[in-house]
Amino acid sequence: MPVNLSTPVASELHPVAGVRLGVAEAAIRKLNRRDLTLIEVAAGSRVAGVFTLNRFCAAPVQVCKDHLPGGNVRALVINTGVANAGTGEEGLANANATCAAVGGLMGIAPEQVLPFSTGVILEPLPVDRLVAGLPAAQADLRADGWFDAAHAIMTTDTVAKAVSRQVTIAGRTVTLTGISKGAGMIKPNMATMLGFLACDAAISQSLLDALALEAADLSFNSITVDGDTSTNDSFIIIATGKAGNSEINDPLGEDFRALRDAIIDVSIRLAQAIVRDGEGATKFMTIAVEGGKDRAECRKVAYAIGQSPLVKTAFFASDPNLGRILAAIGYAGIDDLDVSGLRVWLGSASEEVLVAENGGRAATYREDAGARVMKESEITVRVDLGRGLERATVWTCDFSYDYVKINADYRS
Amino acid sequence: MPVNLSTPVASELHPVAGVRLGVAEAAIRKLNRRDLTLIEVAAGSRVAGVFTLNRFCAAPVQVCKDHLPGGNVRALVINTGVANAGTGEEGLANANATCAAVGGLMGIAPEQVLPFSTGVILEPLPVDRLVAGLPAAQADLRADGWFDAAHAIMTTDTVAKAVSRQVTIAGRTVTLTGISKGAGMIKPNMATMLGFLACDAAISQSLLDALALEAADLSFNSITVDGDTSTNDSFIIIATGKAGNSEINDPLGEDFRALRDAIIDVSIRLAQAIVRDGEGATKFMTIAVEGGKDRAECRKVAYAIGQSPLVKTAFFASDPNLGRILAAIGYAGIDDLDVSGLRVWLGSASEEVLVAENGGRAATYREDAGARVMKESEITVRVDLGRGLERATVWTCDFSYDYVKINADYRS
Numbered sequence: 001m002p003v004n005l006s007t008p009v010a011s012e013l014h015p016v017a018g019v020r021l022g023v024a025e026a027a028i029r030k031l032n033r034r035d036l037t038l039i040e041v042a043a044g045s046r047v048a049g050v051f052t053l054n055r056f057c058a059a060p061v062q063v064c065k066d067h068l069p070g071g072n073v074r075a076l077v078i079n080t081g082v083a084n085a086g087t088g089e090e091g092l093a094n095a096n097a098t099c100a101a102v103g104g105l106m107g108i109a110p111e112q113v114l115p116f117s118t119g120v121i122l123e124p125l126p127v128d129r130l131v132a133g134l135p136a137a138q139a140d141l142r143a144d145g146w147f148d149a150a151h152a153i154m155t156t157d158t159v160a161k162a163v164s165r166q167v168t169i170a171g172r173t174v175t176l177t178g179i180s181k182g183a184g185m186i187k188p189n190m191a192t193m194l195g196f197l198a199c200d201a202a203i204s205q206s207l208l209d210a211l212a213l214e215a216a217d218l219s220f221n222s223i224t225v226d227g228d229t230s231t232n233d234s235f236i237i238i239a240t241g242k243a244g245n246s247e248i249n250d251p252l253g254e255d256f257r258a259l260r261d262a263i264i265d266v267s268i269r270l271a272q273a274i275v276r277d278g279e280g281a282t283k284f285m286t287i288a289v290e291g292g293k294d295r296a297e298c299r300k301v302a303y304a305i306g307q308s309p310l311v312k313t314a315f316f317a318s319d320p321n322l323g324r325i326l327a328a329i330g331y332a333g334i335d336d337l338d339v340s341g342l343r344v345w346l347g348s349a350s351e352e353v354l355v356a357e358n359g360g361r362a363a364t365y366r367e368d369a370g371a372r373v374m375k376e377s378e379i380t381v382r383v384d385l386g387r388g389l390e391r392a393t394v395w396t397c398d399f400s401y402d403y404v405k406i407n408a409d410y411r412s
Numbered sequence: 413m414p415v416n417l418s419t420p421v422a423s424e425l426h427p428v429a430g431v432r433l434g435v436a437e438a439a440i441r442k443l444n445r446r447d448l449t450l451i452e453v454a455a456g457s458r459v460a461g462v463f464t465l466n467r468f469c470a471a472p473v474q475v476c477k478d479h480l481p482g483g484n485v486r487a488l489v490i491n492t493g494v495a496n497a498g499t500g501e502e503g504l505a506n507a508n509a510t511c512a513a514v515g516g517l518m519g520i521a522p523e524q525v526l527p528f529s530t531g532v533i534l535e536p537l538p539v540d541r542l543v544a545g546l547p548a549a550q551a552d553l554r555a556d557g558w559f560d561a562a563h564a565i566m567t568t569d570t571v572a573k574a575v576s577r578q579v580t581i582a583g584r585t586v587t588l589t590g591i592s593k594g595a596g597m598i599k600p601n602m603a604t605m606l607g608f609l610a611c612d613a614a615i616s617q618s619l620l621d622a623l624a625l626e627a628a629d630l631s632f633n634s635i636t637v638d639g640d641t642s643t644n645d646s647f648i649i650i651a652t653g654k655a656g657n658s659e660i661n662d663p664l665g666e667d668f669r670a671l672r673d674a675i676i677d678v679s680i681r682l683a684q685a686i687v688r689d690g691e692g693a694t695k696f697m698t699i700a701v702e703g704g705k706d707r708a709e710c711r712k713v714a715y716a717i718g719q720s721p722l723v724k725t726a727f728f729a730s731d732p733n734l735g736r737i738l739a740a741i742g743y744a745g746i747d748d749l750d751v752s753g754l755r756v757w758l759g760s761a762s763e764e765v766l767v768a769e770n771g772g773r774a775a776t777y778r779e780d781a782g783a784r785v786m787k788e789s790e791i792t793v794r795v796d797l798g799r800g801l802e803r804a805t806v807w808t809c810d811f812s813y814d815y816v817k818i819n820a821d822y823r824s
Binding site: 053054055056057085086087088091120121122229230231309313316322323326327329330331334335337339340356358359360361399400401403404405 | 465466467468469497498499500503532533534642643721725728734735738739741742743746747749751752768770771772773811812813815816817
């Protein structure tokens with residue numbers, strides 16, 4: 001059961017001018033399921049992307065990295081079922097063949113196609129079946145295809161993930177709609193976190209590139225389910241320029257700030273949806289670390305807390321186990337951390353409780369207050385490192401019996 | 413059920429000349445259990461130690477770090493029940509009071525006493541009860557006290573951990589006996605890995621210091637249960653000099669090599685015992701990484717595999733899940749790793765199976781061979797990075813339902 005996340009409402013997913021989506025059943029790995037998605041992007045659109053740092057990066061990721069710098073991307077093709085990762089030269093040939101087939105069908109060059117795969121690692125991509133499914137996906141292309149596409153990119157996700165909003169920029173309505181899938185690399189072999197966000201704003205390529213990095217950093221790169229980085233993680237932002245605003249090219253201007261805020265907001269919600277649907281998750285945890293000398297050390301502490309199996313099992317048990325949180329802060333890797341300057345709070349939507357200060361439990365802390373917070377399904381751990389002005393936030397979920405069950409049973 | 417580990421045989425734990433051990437029931441946290449251990453060390457002994465890097469290091473660790481450089485250590489005092497960690501100034505005062513009490517009783521200076529605590533974090537040490545228990549521990553001091561001491565330092569360990577062996581150095585029989593406790597920081601609040609190893613060899617302080625670092629690096633710092641570093645971890649080596657060998661002071665000499673090998677062997681077995689008794693463990697895994705440019709990158713890869721919840725749940729399920737192992741190698745943090753040069757084997761005591769090469773599954777690999785290896789209780793994952801001559805080994809256990817159960821239920 002995902003934590004406070006349900007299937008998006010189709011009518012609330014605004015079409016983005018210049019983007020059409022189509023899905024098909026290609027029997028990549030299983031019959032009778034939509035496993036192929038085609039996204040058509042209008043000429044003149046700008047596209048930016050961020051990809052996994054895993055050295056076993058999948059063939060489609062390598063092809064994306066080749067094609068993206070050329071600009072002029074006109075199509076994205078996404079298959080589920082097989083990740084085409086750990087597949088060597090044959091995998092690369094299959095990813096390129098996919099792009100060639102899409103190009104042939106749509107009358108564009110193979111280099112104008114970005115391919116994405118998610119599913120089982122180490123198995124060959126059945127590229128013939130994928131290619132055979134493309135005409136149906138093309139025939140299905142429509143502006144309101146977001147809802148179906150959100151479903152067609154799912155692997156073992158339990159709910160589809162999509163977010164949409166509109167903002168006014170320079171008097172024009174700008175629409176942003178995105179979809180995502182995955183739960184870190186929490187699913188056995190079903191690797192991959194994918195995120196696709198489109199907007200109709202006009203923005204320069206350099207600012208879009210910077211924004212993709214920043215938005216990924218604050219969203220998809222700020223979540224953890226089990227700390228495993230997949231081979232296929234990809235996050236793409238498309239800006240079609242159809243909204244009619246004059247091109248945004250001033251990083252200090254109001255228009256950029258408005259678009260930036262909206263893109264980051266949608267990215268964060270798409271990323272959070274992945275955590276909410278984390279394997280076996282029963283709680284959604286925000287780890288907010290402030291008072292650091294730099295953002296990197298705040299992230300270290302947030303990830304140490306958010307990835308600790310001891311902290312995550314304590315949250316599953318609704319146990320306000322301070323010792324585990326403090327120990328995680330202590331081993332996060334800040335060598336000169338003065339623990340006497342730390343403060344830690346546990347918070348829910350309705351209250352925030354100071355739990356630690358002066359190197360130990362806060363004098364005012366009462367365990368029943370901590371226990372009350374821990375009973376909630378959305379909990380914030382706030383840490384003030386007391387040594388600077390920087391901050392970072394990481395989102396994670398708890399660690400339950402079902403996590404082990406799902407991951408131990410998957411292939412048996 | 414620990415993996416291939418049972419209670420040591422008391423008669424096989426050789427006394428070490430110059431060391432006596434006594435235990436007592438001090439009711440530190442629970443009645444009717446031995447929770448206080450006193451170790452008396454003969455005058456002229458040399459002592460070296462390695463301590464946790466956790467910034468929330470416990471009060472006794474701070475006191476040890478103060479007292480150890482002074483040399484001339486004559487006693488160690490260990491309590492279970494309360495870790496005296498996250499206890500601020502009061503905790504420091506309690507650790508110092510403990511040393512003063514031991515000093516008064518034994519006619520030595522407080523600075524000649526090393527204190528150790530393990531148990532619940534964030535709770536005050538009941539120093540009065542501890543001090544009241546000291547005379548009984550002193551009265552119990554005896555050379556063959558290792559077996560009882562191994563039991564008295566346990567917290568939630570399921571079996572006592574002790575290793576003993578004798579080697580001949582320069583014609584003299586040298587005895588090494590050690591005890592350990594803990595399972596990383598796997599136990600909720602029951603933090604702490606402790607290791608105490610004594611030998612009767614004569615060795616210079618500088619070589620003993622270097623040996624303590626090296627032995628810790630190859631043993632207690634090469635295991636992981638859940639990746640959590642405790643606030644109290646300590647490893648101590650005592651060399652009493654009673655064996656009659658002439659003092660070892662040549663790091664290139666044969667005597668040093670013989671002692672070094674023996675100390676590392678005992679340290680590794682003491683450390684492995686902790687993993688074998690890891691919470692919920694059903695399998696003991698050796699992750700051996702070779703062919704690295706340096707030892708640090710080999711350790712990175714070994715820890716990435718050994719700490720991945722996905723890998724650990726797969727081992728629990730006896731599932732030869734290559735994708736998870738390869739993905740962990742890929743995100744271990746070697747930025748310029750060429751995955752096409754990697755080779756990976758799964759091995760048991762009776763066979764070794766090549767599972768991956770050339771960036772994917774090995775052509776010769778058959779899943780039934782992998783499945784056969786995975787059914788064993790002791791499994792080796794061997795990785796050849798194919799880029800250098802260095803190596804590192806890490807030991808870990810699998811991740812089972814019981815891990816979550818024990819850690820989620822502990823305080824409820």
